[in-house]
Amino acid sequence: MLTVLILGGTGEARRLAAALPPGLRVVTSLAGRVTQPVLPPGEVRVGGFGGAAGLAAYLTAERVDIVVDATHPFAARMSGNAAEAAATTGVPLLVLRRPGWTERPGDRWHRVPDLPAAAVAVAGADRVFLTTGRQGLSAFAHLTRPWFLVRSVDPPEPPTPPRMATLLDRGPFTVAGETALLRDHAIEVLVTKDSGGGMTVAKLTAARDLGLRVVMVDRPPLPPGAVTVPTVEAALEHLLGAGAA
Structure with a gap:
């Protein structure tokens, strides 16, 4: 066998x-x-x-x-x-x-090589949707200006950003649901890894429809x-x- x-x-x-x-x-x-x-x-x-x-x-x-x-x-x-x-x-x-995902007309992507570079890119933002997983939150822990909405499957552990709310959830997600989430939390910028696939791509469509900036971490x-x-x-x-x- x-x-x-x-x-x-x-x-x-x-x-x-x-x-x-x-x-x-x-x-x-x-x-x-x-x-x-x-x-x-x-x-x-x-x-x-x-x-x-x-x-x-x-x-x-x-x-x-x-x-x-x-x-x-x-x-x-x-x-x-x-x-x-x-x-x-x-x-x-x-x-x-x-x-990986492909940038489309209307997208406002800013590609970065890693999570520390993503933290630099959002240091001046006010409200950030962070979907990079709980393992990498330490890269953003030193930022005091942004408020982060962090989505992960399991609760994150320190170190984490000082101004943060956690949303425990697992995909797949819908465009309607992601759009409502971004609007309800007045999100300005989305941070995500270039994971590819259809399970979580809806957030990119929602960000495009709302004209939001996306910080995309390269693989x-x-x-x-x-x-x-x-x-x-x-x-x-x-x-x-x-x-x-």
Whole structure:
């Protein structure tokens, strides 16, 4: 029986686990950063591996035949560990990464390379909608002028901005709902990561319709030489062609 390890936590990872044919051992690994994750079918393990060396040891011990990195586009550390572990063990690695968002007419995007640069970009704003996740709030903790509306799945932990309200929610979101949210809180600027996909894209449409500024954090680069596909269908085609059938 061939073993496929999916490094998950995304909708694409769950759909891939569900779509793989019977007769495979499919194991999905979750980082454990969300208290109540949406679980995929098949085997699930939760928690870190202990870096690239720990992941390499797991691949060997579990006789993994192929690794699919279907983590969030901003999970740079995990993607780097996966590439290193795959190179060390000789286990093939496939990266499933959804395309980023594309700027459209009417958008007022300002692209920045990382969260500290995003904090610089909104330092002079008054009311900011921050949708970059609870892990990166420390980059904004020193800002005293803006009031932040922070949306995350789980409650954020310090350090956080001194003037902040938290909205606990999970997508998908609608344009009507996002528009009402931006209006009700008198938001001036939206900060988001270029995560791509349809789960949270409605906020960009709402910001465009309202003429709001968007600070867009660019993705970290993928490990060099990674075999990358943009969709679950392309990942299935690659895996089936590689013999995972």
